[in-house]
Amino acid sequence: MSSLTPSVTHGILKFARTVRVYFFMGVYTAISPIGYLLLAILSRVGKADPVARARRMQRVTTTAYRFMHRWLHWVRIAHFDYRGVLPGLPAGPCVVVANHPTIMDISAITALLGGGCTVAKPSLYRRRMLHRLLEASGTIEGPGPDPVAAGRVVDSAVRWIQQGFSLILFPEGTRSPPGRLLPFGRAAFEIACRARVPVVSLAIRCVPMWLSKEVPLFQPPHPMPHLRLTLLATDDPAAVQFDSHRLRELVEGRYRSWYLLGLPSGTPGDGADVMEPATAAKEGVGRWRNRSKIA
Amino acid sequence: MEESLEDRLKTLIVETLALEDVDPASIQTDAPLFGEGLGLDSIDALELALAIHTSFGVKTRENDERNREYYHSVRSLCEFIRAEQAKVAAPGT
Numbered sequence: 001m002s003s004l005t006p007s008v009t010h011g012i013l014k015f016a017r018t019v020r021v022y023f024f025m026g027v028y029t030a031i032s033p034i035g036y037l038l039l040a041i042l043s044r045v046g047k048a049d050p051v052a053r054a055r056r057m058q059r060v061t062t063t064a065y066r067f068m069h070r071w072l073h074w075v076r077i078a079h080f081d082y083r084g085v086l087p088g089l090p091a092g093p094c095v096v097v098a099n100h101p102t103i104m105d106i107s108a109i110t111a112l113l114g115g116g117c118t119v120a121k122p123s124l125y126r127r128r129m130l131h132r133l134l135e136a137s138g139t140i141e142g143p144g145p146d147p148v149a150a151g152r153v154v155d156s157a158v159r160w161i162q163q164g165f166s167l168i169l170f171p172e173g174t175r176s177p178p179g180r181l182l183p184f185g186r187a188a189f190e191i192a193c194r195a196r197v198p199v200v201s202l203a204i205r206c207v208p209m210w211l212s213k214e215v216p217l218f219q220p221p222h223p224m225p226h227l228r229l230t231l232l233a234t235d236d237p238a239a240v241q242f243d244s245h246r247l248r249e250l251v252e253g254r255y256r257s258w259y260l261l262g263l264p265s266g267t268p269g270d271g272a273d274v275m276e277p278a279t280a281a282k283e284g285v286g287r288w289r290n291r292s293k294i295a
Numbered sequence: 296m297e298e299s300l301e302d303r304l305k306t307l308i309v310e311t312l313a314l315e316d317v318d319p320a321s322i323q324t325d326a327p328l329f330g331e332g333l334g335l336d337s338i339d340a341l342e343l344a345l346a347i348h349t350s351f352g353v354k355t356r357e358n359d360e361r362n363r364e365y366y367h368s369v370r371s372l373c374e375f376i377r378a379e380q381a382k383v384a385a386p387g388t
Contacts, residue, residue: 145363146362147337147363148341148357186337186338187336244338
């Protein structure tokens with residue numbers, strides 16, 4: 001009996017994964033109304049205190065994400081690797097920043113932290129079916145096009161952090177383009193400086209890439225995608241005298257170095273999506289303005 | 296000769312936002328303040344709004360749909376300041 005060529009085997013396995021994704025989405029679509037109803041009920045009954053309610057909502061969401069990750073692994077659609085980060089996390093609330101290559105990122109970070117507040121685009125936050133759930137779970141409405149609305153976001157985020165919640169933010173503001181980073185905004189770092197909490201920098205890598213802007217849900221790659229979270233560093237804003245400009249430059253510089261150098265050898269798909277130095281230079285390494293508020 | 300509002304605002308931007316390598320005179324009056332132009336961000340806008348309130352007594356209302364228009368350039372910001380100051384000078388109009 002002749003054996004199948006590698007490309008045929010690859011095609012068959014890829015097709016099998018696509019079938020499993022369709023099956024997963026079918027089941028997900030069938031049970032998601034139950035999950036939505038559960039969250040809708042939880043957002044309305046008992047616990048008049050918004051902080052207690054947000055904690056409860058985040059606990060339920062975390063459990064759901066962790067269950068989803070196990071299930072996706074079990075049906076060999078995707079593997080999530082974030083437990084290695086746990087020992088490096090600070091004990092108290094913090095601002096967690098990360099690059100944002102896929103739409104699975106927020107679920108992985110939430111499952112890692114066991115909850116966390118985040119900022120949603122006004123168009124999403126104001127959606128009729130979602131508004132109440134997002135509000136009850138401590139999600140903050142983003143500033144939208146109003147340039148001075150960042151003040152409300154910062155104040156709101158600092159209040160949640162003071163209540164003991166961590167904040168999860170993607171400083172690029174949207175999903176990262178393939179193999180590169182967009183410029184970082186300053187809001188996450190300003191929030192960390194004002195709340196006087198550390199900034200935890202997580203590096204996210206998905207190999208092979210899936211659920212990015214370019215690789216849609218129903219075109220899963222083969223082999224099975226591994227979404228891995230790595231702790232890059234934890235930065236105390238006191239080390240930069242609570243200057244959000246310097247804190248952003250420090251953290252963004254670290255991410256750009258990570259993109260240039262890639263992960264240590266032995267990690268899945270090492271070097272697969274590392275940015276070329278020339279591209280990195282073009283994309284803005286060393287583009288920062290020479291500014292400092294420190295006398 | 297008295298400094299124009301445009302020049303005062305340019306100096307205020309540089310001093311408030313600690314733009315060490317930017318000469319106020321080099322800021323183009325019509326150039327965008329955010330993104331491609333001077334490259335300010337949303338937190339800069341917040342700090343600038345507070346500085347404008349302190350220096351010119353003009354408060355920027357949050358959630359005003361026209362804020363993006365007001366904060367587009369030095370010229371649009373000056374027009375906003377003049378309009379707000381005129382409202383205060385002529386109450387009831």
